[in-house]
Amino acid sequence: MNSIFKALNDETRREIIELLKDQNLNAGQIAERFNMSKPSISHHLDILKRADLITSEKKGQFIEYSLNTTILEDLMNWIMTLKK
8 A cells, every 4th residue: 555655646657647547558658748758757657567556568569558447446445444
């Protein structure tokens, strides 16, 4: 759970999640939408992957990233238990 909150604590990572909710993208497509270096984007993607918020799949010469909705559902369920 700590890795999820650490990953969500950064605005860039939250924006990456927003991008991936609409469609799967490769690192280059994600990097095009930000004014930062590709290694920096890769670092953010790595943190999101380690938190299990995104998944990756090799498609040809590219790695495609997608949102892991299962972990988000688990997070929402946990948050809802706090409301009781």
